[in-house]
Structures are given as C-alpha cells and as structure tokens.
Amino acid sequence: MLTLNQVKKNSKILEFIKQTEKSLKASGYTEHGLDHSTLVAKRARKIAKDISLSEKEQELSAIAGFCHDMASFISRSEHHYFGSLLFHQVFQNDFSPSEISKIMRAISMHDRDEMEFSNPISAVLILADKSDVHRSRVLVKKMNRIKADIHDRVNFATTMSKLLVDKKKKRITLILKIDANFVPVMEYFEIFTKRMVYCRGAAKYLGYQFGLVINNFKLL
Ligand SMILES: [Fe+2]
Numbered sequence: 001m002l003t004l005n006q007v008k009k010n011s012k013i014l015e016f017i018k019q020t021e022k023s024l025k026a027s028g029y030t031e032h033g034l035d036h037s038t039l040v041a042k043r044a045r046k047i048a049k050d051i052s053l054s055e056k057e058q059e060l061s062a063i064a065g066f067c068h069d070m071a072s073f074i075s076r077s078e079h080h081y082f083g084s085l086l087f088h089q090v091f092q093n094d095f096s097p098s099e100i101s102k103i104m105r106a107i108s109m110h111d112r113d114e115m116e117f118s119n120p121i122s123a124v125l126i127l128a129d130k131s132d133v134h135r136s137r138v139l140v141k142k143m144n145r146i147k148a149d150i151h152d153r154v155n156f157a158t159t160m161s162k163l164l165v166d167k168k169k170k171r172i173t174l175i176l177k178i179d180a181n182f183v184p185v186m187e188y189f190e191i192f193t194k195r196m197v198y199c200r201g202a203a204k205y206l207g208y209q210f211g212l213v214i215n216n217f218k219l220l
Pocket residue numbers: 068069079110111
C-alpha cells in the first residue's frame with residue numbers, strides 16, 4: 001500500500017488535479033485544485049483519527065480525500081465515477097484489492113444523491129469534502145462576479161470553517177463564521193442544505209450526530 005506522500009508524488013495524479021483546476025476555473029467554478037485536494041485529505045485524515053479508525057484507514061481516507069475530485073477535467077457531472085476508475089488505472093498494482101476498492105467506493109460515492117455507505121472511508125470523505133467552504137475557494141476575485149453567483153457569495157462570506165469531532169458526546173460539528181453583511185444566513189441554507197444532508201447521513205453512518213454552528217448559533 002502507498003502512503004499519501006507517495007500518491008502526492010505521482011505525476012499523473014498531479015497532472016489530473018492541475019487539469020481539473022484549470023478546466024473548472026475556466027467554467028467559473030469555486031476552487032477545486034491542489035488547495036481543495038490537500039485540505040480535504042488533511043481533514044479526512046483528522047476525522048478518521050478522531051473517530052479512532054485504524055492507521056491504515058486513516059491513510060486510505062487521506063488518499064481518497066486527495067484524489068476525490070481529480071477527474072473533474074473529464075466530466076464535472078460524472079467526476080466521481082471517472083475519478084474512481086482513474087484511481088484504479090493509475091494504482092492497480094500499488095494497493096491490495098480490498099484497499100483499492102475502498103478508495104474507489106469512497107471516490108465514486110462522494111457526489112451522488114443516494115447515500116449507501118458500506119465502509120467508513122466513504123463517510124469520512126463526505127464530511128471532509130462537504131465541509132470545505134471558505135472565502136479562499138472563490139477564484140474570481142472581481143466583486144461584481146462574486147455578487148452575481150450564489151455559490152461564490154456564500155463561499156466568500158465564510159471567513160472561518162472548522163470541523164470538530166467530540167468522541168465522548170458522539171457529535172461532529174461544523175463551525176462556521178459567516179459575514180452576515182455580505183450574505184444573509186438564509187442564502188447560506190439555500191445552497192448548503194444538500195451538503196448538510198450529506199454530512200448528517202455520513203455522520204450517522206459513523207455513529208455520530210451532525211451539528212452545525214453558524215456565528216455562535218447552534219442550528220443543528
Ligand atoms: Fe466532487
């Protein structure tokens with residue numbers, strides 16, 4: 001089995017992520033490149049550790065996190081399926097069948113409407129990915145463009161985003177600070193209800209409740 005550090009050195013993977021960043025930037029999406037991949041990998045490893053998954057599962061979660069969006073340059077709408085297959089093509093000799101299928105399952109699950117969890121790595125990846133909302137993800141820095149796009153507005157309004165795992169209370173809480181002058185909290189929900197439903201389902205599978213705190217208000 002490879003480690004995340006080894007995966008990060010693979011020139012194909014790095015190129016896929018670079019191409020994804022380029023193609024999504026061209027279509028005006030929020031940031032989906034190396035920064036998002038690195039953050040999701042880091043967050044996935046931390047969640048896996050905090051809920052006491054094995055060291056191997058922590059590594060697999062981090063690897064799935066790093067690679068989850070890398071096929072978006074092929075197709076945005078089907079990037080989860082393509083990403084899963086690309087991972088297999090690149091690394092088929094580097095992981096055991098059980099390790100590689102867990103990563104493939106996690107990547108292919110992360111953007112589907114139906115949530116059917118069959119291993120904790122899939123759930124960890126969803127929590128790590130869907131909680132990444134932040135000002136820095138807005139690529140178009142012109143204020144008039146930001147104001148015109150609700151995704152950009154909501155990301156831009158988020159000045160702090162943190163995921164906390166309380167193992168004793170069995171709660172995973174997303175803590176956000178939103179600049180309410182920039183975007184009403186209601187607008188935030190318009191965009192993020194689906195993400196929160198994903199997070200709640202993923203947390204539930206792991207035996208946790210999902211909580212949401214925005215500007216010190218406990219909303220979930
Ligand atoms: Fe994705």
